[in-house]
Amino acid sequence: MVADEPRFGDGGGPRDADGPGRQAGTDGGVAVDGEVPVIAVRGITKHFGSIQALRGVDLDVRRGEVVGLVGDNGAGKSTLVNILSGALQPNGGTILVDGKAVTFGSSLEARRLGIETVYQDLSLAPDLSVWANIFLGREETVKGPLRVFGWLDRRAMARSAEADLERTRIRIGSVSSLAGRLSGGQRQAIAVGRAVAWGSKVILMDEPTAALGVEQQERVGQLVRSVCENGVPVLFISHNLPQVHKICDRVVVLFQGRVVANLRPAESSVDEIVAWITGAAMGGARSGL
Numbered sequence: 649m650v651a652d653e654p655r656f657g658d659g660g661g662p663r664d665a666d667g668p669g670r671q672a673g674t675d676g677g678v679a680v681d682g683e684v685p686v687i688a689v690r691g692i693t694k695h696f697g698s699i700q701a702l703r704g705v706d707l708d709v710r711r712g713e714v715v716g717l718v719g720d721n722g723a724g725k726s727t728l729v730n731i732l733s734g735a736l737q738p739n740g741g742t743i744l745v746d747g748k749a750v751t752f753g754s755s756l757e758a759r760r761l762g763i764e765t766v767y768q769d770l771s772l773a774p775d776l777s778v779w780a781n782i783f784l785g786r787e788e789t790v791k792g793p794l795r796v797f798g799w800l801d802r803r804a805m806a807r808s809a810e811a812d813l814e815r816t817r818i819r820i821g822s823v824s825s826l827a828g829r830l831s832g833g834q835r836q837a838i839a840v841g842r843a844v845a846w847g848s849k850v851i852l853m854d855e856p857t858a859a860l861g862v863e864q865q866e867r868v869g870q871l872v873r874s875v876c877e878n879g880v881p882v883l884f885i886s887h888n889l890p891q892v893h894k895i896c897d898r899v900v901v902l903f904q905g906r907v908v909a910n911l912r913p914a915e916s917s918v919d920e921i922v923a924w925i926t927g928a929a930m931g932g933a934r935s936g937l
């Protein structure tokens with residue numbers, strides 16, 4: 649289910665594609681000659697009444713990258729993801745998909761372009777089964793053996809859902825169980841499995857491992873890397889900084905609605921990332937921005 653975009657070539661990924669990135673730049677992009685980001689934002693602003701959640705955010709996600717998006721509670725991470733996924737509309741700025749400006753009237757419009765999201769609140773329908781949640785809203789997209797004479801084959805969908813979940817290695821029991829009866833970690837696995845199964849352009853994950861045990865967190869980390877290596881970049885939000893440091897090619901730090909740092913884990917420690925998150929790093933480095 650992973651669609652490739654041949655225009656980007658095989659890229660090789662930013663680990664070896666483009667030398668040292670800009671450290672602590674004021675935007676979330678790193679210039680790579682001739683490569684169009686799969687998804688990018690420029691100057692995104694968003695307010696909720698008097699609360700300014702995003703104050704002119706620039707961010708790029710390129711093919712071959714897992715980009716970490718980190719920041720303190722309330723920094724604006726979920727607001728940005730919700731804008732990229734079409735769930736929220738920005739007050740200003742531009743979203744670019746493959747270099748073309750787009751507007752999303754709804755999350756369905758983003759999903760049609762292959763942008764899949766694991767929302768922080770997971771967004772599962774509690775009264776539907778596990779497999780129905782995985783196929784929720786997909787009726788028009790489902791093709792091939794899952795369709796029998798124009799109808800959706802429920803048993804085949806259940807089997808396919810089992811395979812999607814198997815990849816997360818989180819035990820669900822039966823895919824016929826109601827999502828509302830599952831544990832937080834099991835629900836998280838469904839959301840991750842669903843995004844990985846359907847994301848063909850980019851996958852946005854807003855704290856996909858917050859409810860998971862250590863082994864399962866590790867497994868989701870491996871899944872994120874393998875999805876990315878198979879051609880679908882991932883924007884990964886997490887407060888688990890050692891994991892972010894381990895699996896991400898780049899880490900973008902949001903502080904009070906602004907991008908304050910754009911770091912490469914190969915060149916920055918977890919402590920440095922923490923210093924940007926808390927604002928401690930800003931005094932000294934601001935002059936160099």
Ligand SMILES: Nc1ncnc2c1ncn2[C@@H]1O[C@H](COP(=O)(O)OP(=O)(O)OP(=O)(O)O)[C@@H](O)[C@H]1O
Pocket residue numbers: 696699700701719720721722723724725726727728768
């Ligand atoms: N629907 C909303 N209505 C009003 N204010 C909101 C809404 N959503 C977010 N905010 C505010 O916008 C700011 C950014 O919130 P956001 O959820 O994006 O933070 P976050 O970085 O995802 O934090 P966390 O790590 O706690 O998930 C916060 O001040 C929050 O209170």
Ligand SMILES: [Mg+2]
Pocket residue numbers: 725726727768854
């Ligand atoms: Mg959030």
